[in-house]
Amino acid sequence: MTSCTIPDLPELHPTLAHRFSPVRFRENAVVERAHVETMLEAARRAPSAGNSQPWRFVVGVRGDDVHERIVRHLARSSGAWAPAASAIVVNLAVVGIEDAPGWEYSEFATYDLGQAVAHMCVQALTIGLDSHQFRAFDREGVAAELAVPPHLEVVSMTAFGVADHRPGEIPSPGTSRERLALEEIVWLEAGDGA
Numbered sequence: 001m002t003s004c005t006i007p008d009l010p011e012l013h014p015t016l017a018h019r020f021s022p023v024r025f026r027e028n029a030v031v032e033r034a035h036v037e038t039m040l041e042a043a044r045r046a047p048s049a050g051n052s053q054p055w056r057f058v059v060g061v062r063g064d065d066v067h068e069r070i071v072r073h074l075a076r077s078s079g080a081w082a083p084a085a086s087a088i089v090v091n092l093a094v095v096g097i098e099d100a101p102g103w104e105y106s107e108f109a110t111y112d113l114g115q116a117v118a119h120m121c122v123q124a125l126t127i128g129l130d131s132h133q134f135r136a137f138d139r140e141g142v143a144a145e146l147a148v149p150p151h152l153e154v155v156s157m158t159a160f161g162v163a164d165h166r167p168g169e170i171p172s173p174g175t176s177r178e179r180l181a182l183e184e185i186v187w188l189e190a191g192d193g194a
Contacts, residue, residue: 015125021132022163023081029162031061031086035127039160042123046116054094054109055116058146061087062161069145070157075136078157082134085159090142091117096151105151113155121158130163 036059048054060067062085070090071083082088093109096102106112121131139154148154 015122019121019125020130020163020167022130022161022165023132024164025081025084025086025130025159025161026164027062027084029086031129031160035124035129036061036087038127039120039123039129043116043120046112046119048112048115049106049108052094052106052108052112053116054106055113056092056094056152058090058092059087060090070142073138073141073145075138078134078136078159082132082157082159084161084164085132086129086161087159089120089158089160090146090154091156091158092148092152093155094151095153098149098151101150110153110155117156117158124160128162129160132159133157134159 040057040059043055043057044053046055058066058070060070062083067083067088070088071079074082091113093113094105095109097105117133121133124131133156135156137157142148143154146154
């Protein structure tokens with residue numbers, strides 16, 4: 001059996017090291033259909049429990065009707081910055097079985113949706129687009145506006161575009177760029193809990 005050499009001290013990929021959630025986007029940045037399709041393809045390839053793929057997306061590109069319909073349901077906080085993003089994606093989880101009301105589709109649906117959105121956001125970074133995931137909007141209003149069927153649940157949104165600032169340039173009230181240390185989030189040995 002041949003051995004496989006793993007680098008002694010792997011570095012965090014630069015794409016991930018520079019990721020942040022902007023609160024201001026360049027209003028002149030235009031996202032092309034090919035950009036959106038590439039991001040959605042990354043989401044499509046995300047892993048899911050039993051390959052169930054319990055995610056659906058509604059894409060609004062700034063200037064189109066869908067974007068306008070999404071934006072009218074933003075909360076005041078997200079409404080201050082998200083409309084300037086080049087695209088807003090509504091992230092939906094398949095929570096029920098379409099023709100069997102009351103039956104759960106997958107207990108991992110929202111977890112799997114999160115992975116798909118993460119894949120989409122990393123792909124966006126590789127093509128020069130920043131992203132900001134958020135939940136400050138009227139979920140019921142969005143569901144009604146977009147005629148979301150009852151077996152789907154509106155979970156979150158992601159704004160994509162080119163940031164008009166760098167991390168830390170615009171302070172967000174009540175938020176911090178500081179991350180917990182690995183020792184604070186990982187238990188390496190049994191019984192090492194907090």
